[in-house]
Amino acid sequence: MDLKALLKDAYENHYKQLMIITILFLVLSLGVLGYSKLTTGEFVKKDVTLKGGLMLTIKTEQTFDIKDLASKIEKDMKTTATVKSLTAMAGQPIGYTIEIEPVDKELLLKTVEQETGIPRAMYSIEESSSTLSEAFFKSTVKAIIIAFVFMSIVVFAYFRLPFRSFAVILAGFSDLIETIALMQIFGIKLSTGGVAALLMLIGYSVDADILLSARVLKQKHDSVLDAIYSAIKTGITMQVTAIAALVVLYLVTPAALLRQISIILIIGLCVGILNAWVQNAGLLRWYLEWKEKHGHN
Secondary structure (H helix, E strand, O other), X not given: OOHHHHHHHHHHHXXXXXXXXXXXXXXXXXXXXXXXXXXXXXXXXXXXXXXXXXXXXXXXXOOOOHHHHHHHHHHHHOOOEEEEEXXXXXXXXXXXXXXXXXXOHXXXXXXXXXXXXXXXXXXXXXXXXXXXHHHHHHHHHHHHHHHHHHHHHHHHHHHOOHHHHHHHHHHHHHXXXXXXXXXXXXXXXXXXXXXXXXXXXXXXXXXXXXXXXXXXXHOOOOOHHHXXXXXXXXXXXXXXXXXXXXXXXHHHOOOHHHXXXXXXXXXXXXXXXXXXXXXXXXXXXXXXXXXXXXXXX
C-alpha cells in the first residue's frame, strides 16, 4: 500500500484517533504557554511595542555579530537588549533594529554609536509608553474574546446547531493557542503587527470552518466523506495559495513588521490546515454519525 492510500485509509477509517492527536497538540500548546507564564511571568513574549521601551533602527550595510552587539549593549546599559538584522531581497544587510527596555535615550544613542562606529544621522528611534502598551494589549485580548463570541453567534444563526458553534470556536481557539505556542518555541516576540496577524488568523480559521460546514450540512452529496473531500479541495487550495504568497512576502520584504505578520500567518495557516480538516471535520463526522445512530433528523 503506497503512502497516499495509507493516508486516505487513516483519514477515512481512523479519524477519531487523528482527532485525538489534534486535541493533544492543543493541550501541549497550553502547557507551553503555562510554562512560559511560570518562568517569565507572561504567557507570550512581547516586544517594546506591547510592553514599552525603545526601538532603535540603524541604516547601514556594515555587518555585525548581532549576539556580540547585543551583549555589549546589555553590558553598557545594564538591561536586556535584542538586536535583529534587516536584509534586502538579495540577502544583503541594510540595517539593524535594537529593542531595549525603558532607558535613558541619550545614553543609548551614545552607547550604540560607540559600539558600532555608525554616526547618529543614520539612526531613528521610537519610544513606547509601558502604560499605553499595556492598555493596548488588554484591549486586544478583549477584542479577541468579542470576536470569538460574535463568531459563535453568527455560526449558530446560520446552521442552527449549537454543536457547530462549539466546533468552530474550538478550531479557532486551537489555531490561536497553537500559533502563539509555536511563536514562543521559535522565539518570535508578539508586536502590534503580530496582534493584527492573529486577528487575521481568526478570520482565516472561520473561513475554512464555514466552508466545511456549508458543504456538509447545506449541500447535497453522495456521502459525508464526499462533501468533506469537496470542501478540502477548495479549502486547501485557498490555504496553500495564501501560504505561498506569505512566504514570498517574508523572503522579499525588508520591513520587520511585514516579516512578522507573514511568519505568524504562515505558522497559523499551517496549524489551521490540521485543525480544520482533521479536528473540525472529525467532530462533524462524529456528530453526524451520532445523529444517524440515535435516529435524530
